[in-house]
Amino acid sequence: TIQSQHNGLFTTALQRLLETVNALRTTLQNQTSANGPQVALTSLLNVILYNFLEHYTIQSQIQDNENFERFKTIHMNVLKLLIEIRLHLAVINKQLTKSWLECSNDIKFNIFAVHHLIRTRLLDVRQIDMHISQLIDAGNNSALHFAVNFLRNCVIEQPCCSDSDIASTLDSLHRISLIGKQPAEAVRDLLEIIRLNYTSLNDINENKVDKLAILSLSVINNGM
Incomplete structure (x- = not known):
């Protein structure tokens, strides 16, 4: 069994x-x-x-x-x-x-x-961040999907770190969104993560340009 x-x-x-x-x-x-x-x-x-x-x-x-x-x-x-x-x-x-x-x-x-x-x-989440970022930049799709799941699980739903801890990964995702090579399913997941993040925040600093906000705007502007 x-x-x-x-x-x-x-x-x-x-x-x-x-x-x-x-x-x-x-x-x-x-x-x-x-x-x-x-x-x-x-x-x-x-x-x-x-x-x-x-x-x-x-x-x-x-x-x-x-x-x-x-x-x-x-x-x-x-x-x-x-x-x-x-x-x-x-x-x-x-x-x-x-x-x-x-x-x-x-x-x-x-x-x-x-x-x-x-x-x-x-x-060490910072070393993981650098490693995942490098794999994403090298075109590793498994790392890309892991990054999406990481955002959802480790930053949004059950936080064990903050977006500042994964700055390199967010930058890599941002670059991918700009050139339009992100798999459709991953894009949908990522947009949902961003939506959850920004609807659940109670205190938003309007002067802060957050990487997640930049990422969401770039994906939306590319018609994803």
Whole structure:
């Protein structure tokens, strides 16, 4: 069944996590090499990131919420334990962000996981912004759709950052809208995001030229 398949996937992910936790513990106890702990720590954080990107999805939550919550709690508890043994959050954030930047585009654009990791201060949104902007400028459609979903999920509906945090991505979207190469579906989504943003704001500074406003005007003026 689908649920049993998900159980198997969660089990495999948790086994992988346990193996890297044990490897780090053994390395710290033995201290056989100077860089051993750093290598083991990097491996553990990489596993945490990949597990989130591969299994932390809205589909998993709907199909098997109990195991989904268990999966999330265990991973977050491991991260809390690392902080308790005096590993700075900034170090964790730096390595998780590096891993995200370097991982395959096939799993990188999991907006559900990315939102959670940014909200819990485990990913650097500014570096993500620069990376997505570069991919959009290079013509990567997956990055373009991710940017649209990011705006809707992370800035408008369940804010974990502000539009100023993703200035480069907004600039890239603005440039694309001006040359009229944006996919129609993405344009409609983006216009809806802009509409939601500006109808939900309670305090608007009329003297502020907001990038989202510029973007909406440019899209509308191009007849999209």
